[in-house]
Amino acid sequence: MKEQKVKILENAPIAAGIYKMRFALSEKTDGLFCGKFVNISVGDGAHLLRRPIAICEHGEENGVQAVTICYQVKGAGTQAMSRAKVGDELACVLPLGNGFRLSEEQKRVALIGGGVGIFPMLSVLKEYAGAGKDFYSYIGFRNRDAVCMADTFFSLSARAEIVTDDGSFGQKNNNAVAAFFADYEKARPDVVLACGPTPMLRALKTGLKERGIAVPCYVSLEERMGCGIGACLVCVCKKSGKEENARVCKDGPVFEIGEVEI
Amino acid sequence: MANLSVNICGVNFKNPVIAASGTFGFGKEFNEIYDIGVLGGVSTKGLTLEPRLGNPTPRIAEGYGVILNAVGLQNPGVDVFLREDLDFLKSKNIAIIANVAGRTIDDYAGICARLDGKVDMIELNISCPNVKCGGMAFGIKPESVAEVTRAAKSALKKTPLIVKLSPNVESIAANALAAQKGGADCVSLINTLTGMVVDIERRRPLIANNTGGVSGAGIKPIAVRMVWEVCRAVDIPVIGMGGITCAEDAIEFIMAGARAVQVGTANFTDTLAMPKIIDGLNAWLDRHGIADISEICGVLQLNG
Numbered sequence: 394m395k396e397q398k399v400k401i402l403e404n405a406p407i408a409a410g411i412y413k414m415r416f417a418l419s420e421k422t423d424g425l426f427c428g429k430f431v432n433i434s435v436g437d438g439a440h441l442l443r444r445p446i447a448i449c450e451h452g453e454e455n456g457v458q459a460v461t462i463c464y465q466v467k468g469a470g471t472q473a474m475s476r477a478k479v480g481d482e483l484a485c486v487l488p489l490g491n492g493f494r495l496s497e498e499q500k501r502v503a504l505i506g507g508g509v510g511i512f513p514m515l516s517v518l519k520e521y522a523g524a525g526k527d528f529y530s531y532i533g534f535r536n537r538d539a540v541c542m543a544d545t546f547f548s549l550s551a552r553a554e555i556v557t558d559d560g561s562f563g564q565k566n567n568n569a570v571a572a573f574f575a576d577y578e579k580a581r582p583d584v585v586l587a588c589g590p591t592p593m594l595r596a597l598k599t600g601l602k603e604r605g606i607a608v609p610c611y612v613s614l615e616e617r618m619g620c621g622i623g624a625c626l627v628c629v630c631k632k633s634g635k636e637e638n639a640r641v642c643k644d645g646p647v648f649e650i651g652e653v654e655i
Numbered sequence: 656m657a658n659l660s661v662n663i664c665g666v667n668f669k670n671p672v673i674a675a676s677g678t679f680g681f682g683k684e685f686n687e688i689y690d691i692g693v694l695g696g697v698s699t700k701g702l703t704l705e706p707r708l709g710n711p712t713p714r715i716a717e718g719y720g721v722i723l724n725a726v727g728l729q730n731p732g733v734d735v736f737l738r739e740d741l742d743f744l745k746s747k748n749i750a751i752i753a754n755v756a757g758r759t760i761d762d763y764a765g766i767c768a769r770l771d772g773k774v775d776m777i778e779l780n781i782s783c784p785n786v787k788c789g790g791m792a793f794g795i796k797p798e799s800v801a802e803v804t805r806a807a808k809s810a811l812k813k814t815p816l817i818v819k820l821s822p823n824v825e826s827i828a829a830n831a832l833a834a835q836k837g838g839a840d841c842v843s844l845i846n847t848l849t850g851m852v853v854d855i856e857r858r859r860p861l862i863a864n865n866t867g868g869v870s871g872a873g874i875k876p877i878a879v880r881m882v883w884e885v886c887r888a889v890d891i892p893v894i895g896m897g898g899i900t901c902a903e904d905a906i907e908f909i910m911a912g913a914r915a916v917q918v919g920t921a922n923f924t925d926t927l928a929m930p931k932i933i934d935g936l937n938a939w940l941d942r943h944g945i946a947d948i949s950e951i952c953g954v955l956q957l958n959g
Contacts, residue, residue, distance in 0.1 A: 434925075441717065617714070625726070
């Protein structure tokens with residue numbers, strides 16, 4: 394991980410309340426990978442905390458490393474971020490966290506994403522595109538206005554289902570976890586990756602247990618963070634069956650679903 | 656290059672910039688970003704005799720120019736620190752301050768005895784606003800400040816004792832004096848101010864613990880005033896902290912009488928905040944033709 398200035402190449406809305414920001418790194422940075430995150434300053438003096446945001450995509454453009462993040466404009470901090478202009482510089486530490494890793498044997502991969510949790514799933518699709526994996530994507534949004542990146546999910550997945558809470562887009566009366574279970578016998582994934590609101594991840598955990606499905610499953614957790622690098626112990630979760638905490642920023646954000654309490 | 660080194664209670668700090676407890680863990684994570692050997696010292700995450708899990712999450716929130724935290728002293732316990740973390744800090748050749756907390760007077764005495772002679776200084780955390788100490792808040796009244804200081808001091812044969820003072824009190828100068836009378840070798844201040852942020856959609860405090868400790872740039876004027884008050888009240892050295900973000904901030908505290916400073920929240924805003932402050936101190940002193948940082952300690956002159 395490296396502290397550095399990043400230069401904004403793009404910062405614009407892609408759906409209701411969702412912004413996509415692409416920035417160029419100023420220093421050669423190793424270890425960029427799907428499921429990891431950046432801790433980025435919002436660019437004003439009033440907000441002392443950085444915002445931890447998942448890497449959505451990373452690559453090289455004309456010999457310069459670039460990273461794309463997508464974030465929800467929720468409070469005053471992310472509002473400040475949304476006002477940052479192309480060419481502005483923001484302070485950033487990256488890459489952080491452990492990320493999603495697929496083994497050679499894990500060919501059939503189920504991706505379950507909800508809300509801003511779809512972006513880490515997108516990062517997996519981009520990272521492993523062309524690596525001979527079959528992706529089965531189950532992606533949930535609040536409503537039609539929030540839908541974004543649907544085309545990417547459709548084009549990079551063997552099968553993708555988009556659902557909305559209110560049925561205004563895609564299947565009605567459905568959610569990403571229900572869609573996953575309904576399709577489970579057909580998809581037969583070797584591994585399941587998920588990111589989304591806590592109730593969604595909880596439903597996934599309960600559903601796997603109730604159905605006696607023992608497929609490996611990894612989830613990416615979200616928690617309010619302080620330092621973002623593992624020092625301050627602000628963003629913790631409980632380890633299952635242990636009197637011990639795990640740090641979401643450093644030990645995670647990706648955990649085996651049985652490893653932590655959700 | 657000015658001389659930045661300071662000596663506090665016989666302990667040498669290569670510069671007066673110390674990582675504040677709770678923001679820096681035991682130094683390993685920040686050392687992945689820069690060599691923490693450049694620092695004057697590190698005050699460790701608050702240690703207790705037994706491991707503690709801390710408070711539920713969310714543990715952090717923001718206000719304008721400030722943050723609030725309520726971690727609740729999560730730590731692996733003093734024995735794990737001694738076994739797994741102390742050697743790393745020692746290898747960095749920096750002053751090591753063990754920040755310690757307890758529920759009872761005996762806890763404080765016990766943990767001090769456990770650490771005596773193993774670290775450079777001990778900082779008594781009697782002012783953590785985020786932990787329910789069995790109804791006993793040692794940091795509030797001068798009498799209890801003196802009592803817990805005496806108990807800690809009597810358990811220490813070798814290691815100098817810092818008492819970290821709470822700003823959430825009637826008179827921080829009176830408490831500083833009580834710590835001095837109780838045998839403290841040094842005081843540090845300020846700990847966080849107790850605050851609250853409300854999530855108006857949920858009609859609940861944002862932090863799970865309801866209240867949290869306010870820190871960061873916005874509290875600096877309060878901290879400078881308190882450091883100045885305490886420096887006038889006591890004879891022992893004072894370590895100042897509260898909202899320090901840059902070298903100029905640190906100089907305010909030093910001019911008010913602090914011998915060294917601690918930096919906490921700024922580490923979250925910029926992981927390189929402390930090395931930048933050290934460089935900035937050097938540059939400022941050079942620019943002003945001052946050869947030694949001690950020349951500006953306590954030079955504050957009040958307006959007529």
